[in-house]
Amino acid sequence: MYPIWFQKRPLFTVLSALTIFLLFFSVSAFAQDNSQIDTTIAVDTTLAEIRIVPPSSVEVSDVGNDAGGSIDIHWQLSPEDQNGGPVISYSVLRAESVDGTLGDFTEIGSVPAGASTYADGNTVDGLKYVYKVAATAASGAVFESGDSIPVSSSAQWFDMRRINVFVGVLLVAGFIVYYIRQAKAGKELFIRKIAGLDAVDEAVGRATEMGKKIFYVPGTQDMDNVQTIAGVTILGRVAEMAAQYETWLEVPVSRSLVLVTAKEMVKEAYSKAGRPDAYHEDQVHYLTDDQFGYAAGVDGMVVREKPATIFYMGAFYAESLILAETGNSIGAIQIAGTGMPSQLPFFVAACDYTLIGEELFAASAYLSREPKQLGSLKGQDMGKAVILIALIVGLLLETFGIWNFSTLFSVIE
């Protein structure tokens, strides 16, 4: 199915394509035009009672790092523009320039006295425009600056302000890919003990001994949440164990997309465990999209059917407490995992084991012990190591006033 080069080295192919693509665009990003010129010609001041020296040095430039369609205009204030002075506002005039011939100037906007910039957000890319700025006096008389040089707006292919994010993502992605390759090559990767995950086996086993059900709640968010994806992945492992132990696993879900995915997942797991016959269509079923409708539904099922083991893995909101407390009250073994900080205290309190934040994402690697998964976990750890080092170095540099290190991480322009 895949081209041969992709089959052989998929990671390498995708990443190198990505790099080439981005390099190309970052080069073209430097090719943006940035023009400015000083033109000061006083015009049309004859009839005015008070003469105002018009604004000068109208500089125009394409707005950088954008999708095009806008031009920045900047000018020197009229010397008379002081508090209580005669200038009340500036209006910005624009004309199209086609092959060197200027069209008519029309006013495109105005700003109050004291302001020296205007952003024209309504240009057509590629067309050349000439701007001038006029100071308006209280009497209504208008004093215009000279024309700017022609300028056109354009869209850029790379947002230079985001280069640090780009480098960061590339670094972390690089680590992950590197360690995945290492792991595939057979290198042993250590992973520390995670108590909550060691308990999964025991929890499934207990349900089997007691002859009771296992409930699995993959969070209440949709498939567009990465935590849900993590939850569904862990569901696969749990389903496999349940199939081996021949224990009834029930998965109530609250989103239709999750229903579709979870069904596939469980079905697959059963056939992987060699028990495709044991899989039942109704094991995974939909209740309602509504948070509390769902919580109430699951609650009712838990109280009536008294499962021996309940898993909560995924993204949760307020329903976490209802679920965990009810499960606790019937004495089920509960293992929870979520990246929702506000729900963690309840899971920590009411469940036997809780995967805190990032541990949820580590779970699928931990349970499967697949080299690829372990490798990505190691790569993720290296990302953390870089952050830890950056924290130490940065704190030292900044505390002793050597260098403002944190600007490296600045995202806002």
Add this chain to the structure above:
Amino acid sequence: MEHFAIWVAAFLTMGIISFLYKDNAWYKLSEAIFVGISAGYWFVTLFWDNIYGKFWVGRGDDAMLYIGAFLGLLMLMRLVPKVGWISRWPLAFIVGATAGFYLINYFSSNVMRQVEDTIMPLLGTDYSATTYDMIGNIVIAVGTFSGLVYFFFSKEHKGVFGGTAKVGIFFLMITFGASFGYTVMSRMSLLIGRLDFLFGDWLGMIK
């Protein structure tokens, strides 16, 4: 009608509250109504807002929306068992886009920004910080650092490293405690709101 409406609302409110006593018929009735109504509510709302509002009348001349409709149709193919496998395509699309979008969003907002804010002159610029700020800054730096160490998976938590991780878990626990306190606050407020409905709006007993 007005009287009927508020009594219906009160009846259902009390029905849910009755669960606190025990699982009973009144609660089960309220719960069943809730499941039905809420599933229907989202069903109708999503149809009018997303399919009708976004696609049917809202598409304008944006041909790209047809792609969405096409993906939606593929999704519905699941209803036809023979070609059900094709519903994996829109699913693949959504998962892929989510992965890409979240990768960037979380990296820039939660990693870059938070690291940026943790790196600061601990003693203030030009040693200007008050003792209060200084202690605070150090607490934040130490807390963030050790918390991250706790999340380190590929190294055994022993020795100095383990000690740091231990400090990290302390910070996490304080965070959970604070979160817990705020959650209690929140839930109590909502209960207050509901009891205000019962005793105030419905029975008019609150002055």
Add this chain to the structure above:
Amino acid sequence: MNARMKEILVVAVLTVFCAIMYWGKVDGWMTGFQFSFGLSMTVVILIAVSLLVILYLTLRGKLIGRRVVFLYVGISVTLPFFMSLSQEIKISPEVQTLYEGIAELPPGSVVLTAFDYDPPSAPELQPMAESFFRYCFNNDLKVVVIGLWPQGPQQANIAIEKILLDEAIAAKNLQYGIDYVNLGFQTGNEFVIQRMGSDFKSMFPTDYTGTPYNDLPLVRNIKNFSNIDYGFNLSAGYPGTVEWVQVAVDRYGLKMGAGNTAVQAPQCYPYIRSGQLVGILGGMNGAAEFELMTGTVGKGTKFMLSQSFAHMIVIAFIIIGNVAYFRGGRKQKL
């Protein structure tokens, strides 16, 4: 009499009681109850003493069930409704900075308020919405409302209708479309914010009544966030403040404050430290503080007593639970 009969009896008594009260309200002969100071104090002392009794029983090894806890929570929240006790509310720094952020806006500034919650969270957020609108209208700030939750704009309308009845504000004769606009709800979560970054109109071609965007004088000249002086987000979850910070603040540089349900608030504290948010109102307590700052008394302030009581009860039960735990040789499962 068996248990079943008792249950039926209780329900019957309750129904009759509610019917009488309701009749009294409709008929006008019952206008509500209020305990005198002495009675209020007596009730407080009674509750405290009964808690001590429970503590004593626990020490003796007799444990109470969860229904008793439920009962105490119900009582401790309900009774303060009728009490005449007052307590001093203190302003926390994050509310102070939020207030200062709004207070420095000159009259005529445009404020964007995003309503991202639904009726269940209204007890916490509605008082904030009301006092925020009241402040804006009193100080001639222009208000633009949007919602990322379908029910949000309806909540905004409820608050605005209520505020417009205020005498001082009614006297201003505020005009819809000029002084305030409700652009309604739009699907798409954080993508809506993202698109508003380039063009409001593309996301909200009409307001919630169907009036075209360009026919609304207030918003006609608003292209994107650069024309907004202050953003205020009331949020109860996803999409909410986190998304607004990630997109509107981080990518488009909007100055922003937020009102959150208390559950959401702790997650937003890092954003205050880093300056991504100017301040935050957390839960009903935040609402009460903001009411105090803006000089109004609303439901936030009114219910602070219930809130205080409820917290005390929870703390009391944590202590009792732990006493049971340590007494039972750390093995007690309740």
Add this chain to the structure above:
Amino acid sequence: MRREIPLLITGIVGVVFVIQYFIPHWPFNRMNAWFSDWFSIVQACAIWLGALNLIKISIQKIAKKKKDWIYSVVILVFFLLITILGFAEGEEFREPGTGFTWLYEFVYTPLSSTMFAILAFFVASASYRAFRARNLEATLLLAAAFFVMLGRVPIGDVISGFMPQGAQLSNLATWIMTFPQTAGQRAIMIGIALGIVSTSLRIILGIERSHLGGGD
């Protein structure tokens, strides 16, 4: 074929959505908007699957006269009631005065609000039964909760009234929220973000394929 095409779609779409962040040029600047539209439409189509599943399960329950089947009838009736009203009333189904709005206001709202509100009871009972000073960690959790709960309501300062200003409970609560709490939240946030980055990357590279049903 049935597995490879979805994998390819995921990979390509994922990469495109990563790079769109760095490219302000058309069409990348429109990608977000398109995706959000597409997602809403797919979501609205997918809920048909959910709704049909709900109907199917309810009917099965009724047909087999399983325990509590009568409540499945209630679910069906109310689901159909609000759905039929919502569709019959057309685009304006949300306007004041429609049957849909009535159901929303007097049935849906009280039910969902009360669901939220009874959490208060569960929170209290969880505090009573589960929050134990088992070890140092749990004790810290409890202590922080204690200070925050007291410090955030006016009664806290009544209790600590005899203390100096700096040690008042409200100030302590503010301190906890501003410093240690913020630090902990940050560690969690950064950790989760890295977890998401690596999970997303695995998805894009096709290593994590569970969402398409099963492993290799």
